[in-house]
Amino acid sequence: MTKQRLEIEKSNQQKPKPESDQIPFGSVFTDHMFVMDYDSAKGWYDPRIVPYEPLTLDPAAMIFHYGQTVFEGLKAYRGEGDRILLFRPEQNFARLNRSSERLSIPPINEEEVMDHLRELISLEKDWVPETKGTSLYIRPFIIATEPNLAVAPSKTYKLMIILSPVGSYFTGGLRPVTINVEDQFTRAVKGGTGMAKTAGNYSAAYQAQAKASQEGGAEVLWLDGVEKRFIEEVGSMNIFFKINGEVITPELSGSILKGITRMSIIELLQDWGIPVTERKISIDELYQAYEEGIVEEVFGTGTAAVISPVGEFNWLGKKMVINNHQIGDLSQKLYDTITGIQRGEVTDSYEWTVEVI
Amino acid sequence: MTKQRLEIEKSNQQKPKPESDQIPFGSVFTDHMFVMDYDSAKGWYDPRIVPYEPLTLDPAAMIFHYGQTVFEGLKAYRGEGDRILLFRPEQNFARLNRSSERLSIPPINEEEVMDHLRELISLEKDWVPETKGTSLYIRPFIIATEPNLAVAPSKTYKLMIILSPVGSYFTGGLRPVTINVEDQFTRAVKGGTGMAKTAGNYSAAYQAQAKASQEGGAEVLWLDGVEKRFIEEVGSMNIFFKINGEVITPELSGSILKGITRMSIIELLQDWGIPVTERKISIDELYQAYEEGIVEEVFGTGTAAVISPVGEFNWLGKKMVINNHQIGDLSQKLYDTITGIQRGEVTDSYEWTVEVI
Numbered sequence: 001m002t003k004q005r006l007e008i009e010k011s012n013q014q015k016p017k018p019e020s021d022q023i024p025f026g027s028v029f030t031d032h033m034f035v036m037d038y039d040s041a042k043g044w045y046d047p048r049i050v051p052y053e054p055l056t057l058d059p060a061a062m063i064f065h066y067g068q069t070v071f072e073g074l075k076a077y078r079g080e081g082d083r084i085l086l087f088r089p090e091q092n093f094a095r096l097n098r099s100s101e102r103l104s105i106p107p108i109n110e111e112e113v114m115d116h117l118r119e120l121i122s123l124e125k126d127w128v129p130e131t132k133g134t135s136l137y138i139r140p141f142i143i144a145t146e147p148n149l150a151v152a153p154s155k156t157y158k159l160m161i162i163l164s165p166v167g168s169y170f171t172g173g174l175r176p177v178t179i180n181v182e183d184q185f186t187r188a189v190k191g192g193t194g195m196a197k198t199a200g201n202y203s204a205a206y207q208a209q210a211k212a213s214q215e216g217g218a219e220v221l222w223l224d225g226v227e228k229r230f231i232e233e234v235g236s237m238n239i240f241f242k243i244n245g246e247v248i249t250p251e252l253s254g255s256i257l258k259g260i261t262r263m264s265i266i267e268l269l270q271d272w273g274i275p276v277t278e279r280k281i282s283i284d285e286l287y288q289a290y291e292e293g294i295v296e297e298v299f300g301t302g303t304a305a306v307i308s309p310v311g312e313f314n315w316l317g318k319k320m321v322i323n324n325h326q327i328g329d330l331s332q333k334l335y336d337t338i339t340g341i342q343r344g345e346v347t348d349s350y351e352w353t354v355e356v357i
Numbered sequence: 358m359t360k361q362r363l364e365i366e367k368s369n370q371q372k373p374k375p376e377s378d379q380i381p382f383g384s385v386f387t388d389h390m391f392v393m394d395y396d397s398a399k400g401w402y403d404p405r406i407v408p409y410e411p412l413t414l415d416p417a418a419m420i421f422h423y424g425q426t427v428f429e430g431l432k433a434y435r436g437e438g439d440r441i442l443l444f445r446p447e448q449n450f451a452r453l454n455r456s457s458e459r460l461s462i463p464p465i466n467e468e469e470v471m472d473h474l475r476e477l478i479s480l481e482k483d484w485v486p487e488t489k490g491t492s493l494y495i496r497p498f499i500i501a502t503e504p505n506l507a508v509a510p511s512k513t514y515k516l517m518i519i520l521s522p523v524g525s526y527f528t529g530g531l532r533p534v535t536i537n538v539e540d541q542f543t544r545a546v547k548g549g550t551g552m553a554k555t556a557g558n559y560s561a562a563y564q565a566q567a568k569a570s571q572e573g574g575a576e577v578l579w580l581d582g583v584e585k586r587f588i589e590e591v592g593s594m595n596i597f598f599k600i601n602g603e604v605i606t607p608e609l610s611g612s613i614l615k616g617i618t619r620m621s622i623i624e625l626l627q628d629w630g631i632p633v634t635e636r637k638i639s640i641d642e643l644y645q646a647y648e649e650g651i652v653e654e655v656f657g658t659g660t661a662a663v664i665s666p667v668g669e670f671n672w673l674g675k676k677m678v679i680n681n682h683q684i685g686d687l688s689q690k691l692y693d694t695i696t697g698i699q700r701g702e703v704t705d706s707y708e709w710t711v712e713v714i
Binding site: 025026027029033052054055056057058059060061063064065066067068069071102103104137139141143144147148149150151152153160162164184185186187188189190191192193198199200201202203204205206207209210225226227228235236 | 382383384386390409411412413414415416417418420421422423424425426428459460461494496498500501504505506507508509510517519521541542543544545546547548549550555556557558559560561562563564566567582583584585592593
C-alpha cells in the first residue's frame with residue numbers, strides 16, 4: 001500500500017492558550033485535529049488535519065448504541081532547546097490495534113498514523129506548554145459511525161486525534177493518596193474487555209469511584225472479578241507494591257491494561273538490579289504483609305500521573321497506612337527518572353523518547 | 358415540577374416508507390425524533406420533536422471516550438382498526454432509569470418521557486407497518502455530551518428517541534437456530550454492567566459472535582464470568598429451558614439483563630399453571646439432562662424476536678440437538694400469545710398493552 005497523502009486545512013483562527021500554571025485537565029483543545037475515515041471497501045482513507053470542530057454523526061451511528069470504540073492517551077513534552085518529545089508512542093499505537101482487535105475494529109497502519117501525528121504536533125507546537133509537569137495530552141480514538149441498529153460490527157469508522165494542553169497532575173509535588181478497596185463493583189473479568197482501552201470500561205467504574213469518594217478515598221482498588229481477591233488496578237492505573245525489598249505488580253491476567261508506564265518501570269527496575277515480579281497478589285497477602293510491617297511502598301502508574309504514591313488503603317473498615325503517608329525513595333526515583341527521560345533531562349539509554357521537532 | 362411543554366418542529370419533507378415485506382432491520386428511520394437535554398443546573402430541559410437529523414457533538418464529548426450511555430428497545434405494533442399499541446413501555450422506561458443509575462446518569466421523569474413518546478408516535482403513525490410480524494422499533498438512548506477528557510461523570514447529557522420500521526424477525530415463521538456455547542469470552546460479571554442496557558456490553562460480544570459464526574452457530578450462549586459454568590444469556594436474549602415438564606430460566610444474578618419478554622413469559626407460565634423457576638442452571642446440568650433425554654424445549658426471549666427457539670447447542674465439540682430441531686409446543690404457544698397480545702388480537706387480561714392512538 002502506498003502511503004496516503006495527508007491533507008492539511010489550516011484554521012483561520014487561533015484560540016488563546018491557557019497559562020502554564022492554570023491548565024485544567026482535558027477541557028482545552030488546540031486549533032487542529034487529525035481525522036481519517038474507514039469503510040470496508042476503501043480501508044482507512046482520507047487522512048487529514050482540519051480545524052478542531054464539532055463532529056456530525058447520524059443519531060443511529062453505532063458508537064451511540066453498541067460502544068464499538070477504542071482510544072489511547074499519550075503526551076508530548078517540551079524539553080530543552082524547545083525540542084518536543086514523545087514517550088514510546090509506538091507502544092500506544094500497537095496497543096490501539098490490540099484494543100481494536102478485541103472490539104472488532106479494523107487495524108490502522110501504525111507507522112503512517114504516527115507520521116500524521118508528528119505533522120499534527122508540529123503544526124500545534126506552540127500548544128505544548130513549557131512549565132515542568134505540564135504537557136500536551138494526545139488522545140487518538142476510533143468510533144463506529146455506521147447508522148444501523150443491528151448488533152454487529154460497523155462497516156464504517158472514524159479515527160481522530162485531538163490535543164489538549166494539561167497541567168501538572170500533582171500541584172506541589174507527589175502526594176500519597178488514600179485508596180478504597182472495592183468489594184462490590186467489578187471493573188473487568190477474564191474474557192471481557194479489561195485489557196482493551198475501550199470506553200465502556202471507564203464509565204463502568206463511576207459508581208465505585210463515587211462510593212470511594214464518599215468513604216474518603218481518592219481512588220478505587222479493583223479486585224479480580226472472579227474471586228474478588230486478587231489485586232488488578234487502582235483507578236485507571238496499574239499498581240506496584242514494594243514488599244520486603246521486592247517489587248510486585250499484578251500479572252497481565254486478561255483483565256488488566258498493559259500500561260506503558262508499567263512496562264517502563266519493570267524495565268527500569270530490572271536494569272537497576274531491583275527484584276521485580278509480575279504475579280498474582282491477593283488483598284489478603286497484602287494485608288498480611290502489612291501486618292508483618294514489610295510493605296515498604298505502593299504506587300499507581302499511568303500516563304496521567306506517571307507515579308501516584310498510595311498513602312493508605314481502606315479495606316472493609318481496616319486501614320493500611322503505607323510508609324507513614326510519605327513518598328517512598330523508589331517511587332520518587334522512578335518518577336524523577338521517567339519524567340526526566342520524558343523531558344529529555346535524563347539520558348535516555350533505552351531510546352524511549354521520539355523527537356517530533 | 359411542572360410538566361415541560363413539548364415543542365414540535367415538523368419536517369418539511371417526508372421520506373419514502375419501505376414496503377412491509379422488505380424492511381431491513383435498523384437502518385431506515387422515520388422523519389422525526391425526540392430530543393431532550395440535561396445539565397446539572399437545569400436538570401432535563403427543552404423536550405422537543407424535531408426532524409430526524411445528524412447530531413453535532415464536540416470530538417471530546419464524553420460518550421466517545423468513556424462510554425457513559427444507556428439505551429432501550431421497544432416496539433409499536435399496528436393492531437385492528439389501525440390502533441397503535443405499545444407493550445409494557447413503562448417497564449422500558451423503568452429499566453432505562455435502572456441502567457442510568459449503574460452508569461451514573463441522572464434519571465428521567467418516566468411518565469413525562471412516556472407522554473412525549475406518545476406524541477412522537479402519533480406524529481409518525483404512518484410509519485408503523487401493517488404486515489404481521491412487522492413493527493416500529495423505538496430506540497430511546499442517553500449519551501454523555503460534556504466535552505472533557507477527565508474520567509468522571511458528564512455534567513451534560515442528551516436523551517434521544519429514534520424510530521425505525523422493522524420487518525419480521527423470522528421470515529417464514531419461527532426457525533430453531535444453532536447456538537455456540539462460549540468458553541473463552543465473557544459477556545458480563547457480577548459487579549459489572551451486565552444488568553444495564555449500556556453500549557459497551559454489546560460490542561464486547563462481537564468477537565465471540567464472530568467465533569460462533571465461524572463454527573456454524575447463529576448465536577453465542579454466555580456462561581457466567583466467574584466459574585464459566587452457569588448459563589446466563591443467549592446472544593442478547595434471555596434464555597429458557599423446558600426440562601422434564603418444568604421451565605427454568607437463569608436467575609437475575611447481577612450480570613443478566615432483566616428482560617421484559619422474560620418477565621412476561623414467567624407471568625404467563627405461572628398463570629397457565631406450568632412450573633417455572635428462576636434459578637442457577639449450569640451447562641453441565643443441561644448436558645446431563647440432555648443425555649437423560651429430558652430437555653424438551655429451549656428458547657431465547659427478547660423484544661426483537663419475542664421467542665427464538667434453539668435447535669442445537671455446540672459445547673466443546675459436543676452437540677445437543679433440542680426437540681429434533683423442531684419448534685416446541687410451548688415455545689409456539691408463548692410466541693402466539695405474546696405477539697397476539699402485542700397486536701391486540703389476543704385478549705390482554707394483564708393490561709400489558711398501552712394504546713397510543
